[in-house]
Amino acid sequence: MESLEATTWDVLIAGTGLQQSLLALALSCSGKKILHVDRETYYGGAHAAFSLQEAENWVNTVDSHGHSSSFTGATIKQQRDISGVETTTTDSRKLSFSRAYSLSLSPQIIYTRSNLLPNLVSSKVYRQLEFQAVGSWWLYEPGDAKSSGEGVHDFTEKSSIAPLEEKQSGYLRRVPNGREDVFADKTIDLRSKRLLMKFLKFISDYESKPEIWESETPSPFPSFLFSRFNLPATLHGPLLALTLSPNGPQETTTGYALPRIARHLRSIGMFGPGFASVVARWGGGSEIAQVACRAAAVGGAVYVLGNGIQDIDRSKGSLDGNEKTPKPEKLVEVHLAGGERIKARWIVGGDQDVTSPSKSMLPPSTPSDDNQRHDQCRSISVVSSPLSSLFPVLVEGAPPPAVSVVIFPSESLSKDKHEVSPPVHILAHSSDTGECPSGQCVLYASISSSVEIGYILLDEAIKRLLECLKQEEQAAEVLWSMHYQQRSQRSSVISREQTARPGSQSGQQSSKDTLIFPSPTLDLAFDDCMLEQVQEAWREITAADPQSNFMVFDDRQGFEADTSEAD
Secondary structure, eight states: OHHHHHSEEEEEEEOOBHHHHHHHHHTTTSOOOEEEEESSSSSBGGGOEEOHHHHHHHHHHHGGGGGGSSEEEEEEESOOOGGGSOTTOOOTTSOOOGGGOOEESSOOBEETTOTHHHHHHHTTGGGGOOEEEEEEEEEEEESOTTOOSSSOOSOOTTSEEOOSSSSOSEEEEEOOOSHHHHHHOTTSOHHHHHHHHHHHHHHTTGGGOHHHHGGGTTSBHHHHHHHHHOOOGGGHHHHHHHHTOSSOGGGSBHHHHHHHHHHHHHHTTSSSTTOSEEEETTTTHHHHHHHHHHHHHHTTOEEEESOOEEEEEGGGOOEEOOSSOOSOEEOEEEEETTSOEEEEEEEEEETTTOOSSOEEOOOOOOGGGGGOOSEEEEEEEEESSOOGGGOOOOSTTOOOOSEEEEEEOTTTTOSSTTOOOOOEEEEEEEGGGTSSOTTOEEEEEEESSOHHHHHHHHHHHHHHHHHHTTTTSSOOOEEEEEEEEEEOOGGGOOOSSOOOOTTOSSOOOOOTTEEEEOOOOOOSBOOHHHHHHHHHHHHHHHTOOTTSOSSOOOOOTTOOOOGGGOO
């Protein structure tokens, strides 16, 4: 790698996570010399997507990173012999070949109102991506779907799914997808519908009515619903579901819930009827990161995987001046794990990719701060059934959905009614996502909990989900599953002030030449603050005017729009 050392790099980007990859894309037409490295041998960072064999290799190495890794406690459960699987098998009751799967470590939905989508369009990389609709949202209800009482007893078509057994342990209730669904839902009495419509009218423009909600920002959201709108408790669950909150009802604040419900409802119909969010085919955020990196490579960026930053030594930096920068600039010497010593003007990376004194890119203050979780248990399950009943077409003219969302509310999985447990969220991905073979389905489950309790509740949620679908589906079983814990260190990032970074070898002060992105949030929906951080880094590196266009590019040669080769 002699050329790496012989080149003076304008920007060294460490890690190929979503933030770093979007930054590489944003800088791809800047004319700067960019070196993009990653100590891992795969793209995507925390958003990586794996085949079965790659997932097994990842599990074997994830804990070796110790506390420097976002992931820990990874295990594969119900593992089948991947090497012995016939590559030609079409039997959905068996695992297919390893590369027939593309399993995402951090699956997220992207709301159609997200700023990410127009930036992918203006940068022209959208032509290399294929997005698919997120359809129904389902809420698990313990008990008998046919029992009388305050709950559910008269369903509209496709509004519920219940197990075949006479003694039912629970059922799935579809969350109303807007005003039309509310009016058609026979499980809601007329008075409750009127109250709910009043809330929906409020939420459509809630920012203009601070006198209603501002004083109750820190209050539990259910208290706000009851005190301000007199909404019965039976309607709290569907609204809480739309927040995707990792916490229980009393820990989910009004300030957290309102912008998220508004985001969901305002996104419906943006790109077509019947859906509010999308996912990128072939691996979600991993696919977006790879497409962004390919565009950066076309723009001249150099990529080196399996070779990350080992150390940063500012004591051996040098001054550099040329016709473009007549004023000498300080260069930083960076030692890579492969032994190379390179010089760069800027260093940008994730919190775990840059191991030296640094300057942190703090996220802007958002209402999510009071609900930010720091540890999350996750599981990925490959199921031997397409689970088609989870993916109905919601309205005429809507695209066939490839993803559905299933929420097990707080305490719905507890055997003791006095036992408190967080909600479990499941993102069900059909084979149309390209993440599994036809006839199968991938279930991504998550819970904000310790490993000891979290893995048990995740398995219980998957079990109950499959039980609920027995009436609609052929007997489904979990063919393969992986459990792991993901950590977010968002609250522990260093401030922008110049302070020494603990554990650094040089012990020097942080420098303006190094930017560190905070750890990705654990939200199940893409958070636009990630894009804001990328834009802030881009402006600082390019010294761009605040009015400059961000990620607005002309077509360029070498980056063909051939989505047929995406797989």
